[in-house]
Amino acid sequence: MSPEVTYAVVGVLTGLAAVVVVLTRLRLRRAEVAGRLEVGPALLNLHTGAGVLALVAWVAFLLAPESHPLGGSLVGLAAVGLWWLVALAGLLILVRWLPSRGRHAAEERTDSWSSGPGLSVLAHVGMVVGVGVFTWAYLFQKV
Numbered sequence: 743m744s745p746e747v748t749y750a751v752v753g754v755l756t757g758l759a760a761v762v763v764v765l766t767r768l769r770l771r772r773a774e775v776a777g778r779l780e781v782g783p784a785l786l787n788l789h790t791g792a793g794v795l796a797l798v799a800w801v802a803f804l805l806a807p808e809s810h811p812l813g814g815s816l817v818g819l820a821a822v823g824l825w826w827l828v829a830l831a832g833l834l835i836l837v838r839w840l841p842s843r844g845r846h847a848a849e850e851r852t853d854s855w856s857s858g859p860g861l862s863v864l865a866h867v868g869m870v871v872g873v874g875v876f877t878w879a880y881l882f883q884k885v
Contacts, residue, residue, distance in 0.1 A: 748884045749804075755872040756800060762865045763793030763828065766835065769862075781838050789831040796824035800876070804885055822880050825873040832866035839863075 743751075767790045770781055799821035806813030839859035879885045 743884075745884070748879060751875065752804070752879050752885055755875055756797070756804070759793070759825070759828075759869060759872055760797050762832070762869050763790060763797065765865065766790070766793075766832065770835070781835050785831055785834055789828060789835060792824050792827040792831065796821055796828055799824060818880050818885075822873070822877050825876055829866070829870045829873045832869050836862055836866055 767786065770786050799817055802812040803814075803818040803821050806817075808814070811817070836859065839862065
């Protein structure tokens, strides 16, 4: 893959990752959200905080020249690590859609965003794939 194509793919995935972080925050900010289980504020704050830090560090790493401290390998490594933290937090957020059983099981709630887990699954599984591409690009010095 040519460097131009790699940068284009990484750039598009970076934008999509930013959208996932923002939309997850917007979707889960209310008390009543879709799903079967509630997501605690700590997990949502972890997802958002790590996402913002990952985005800032990753964009700085991508745009800074290698001779600049922000273009160094430690910034890139920190950014990739933060992206993995965001992806794992996102997968944990998907737990709210798991079916529950028993007498006190909660009914599935819907909201205006979608009528099921499709959007959340697409976003967070896509995030894992995107972070895999970021990791590949970093490890093999494609970016």
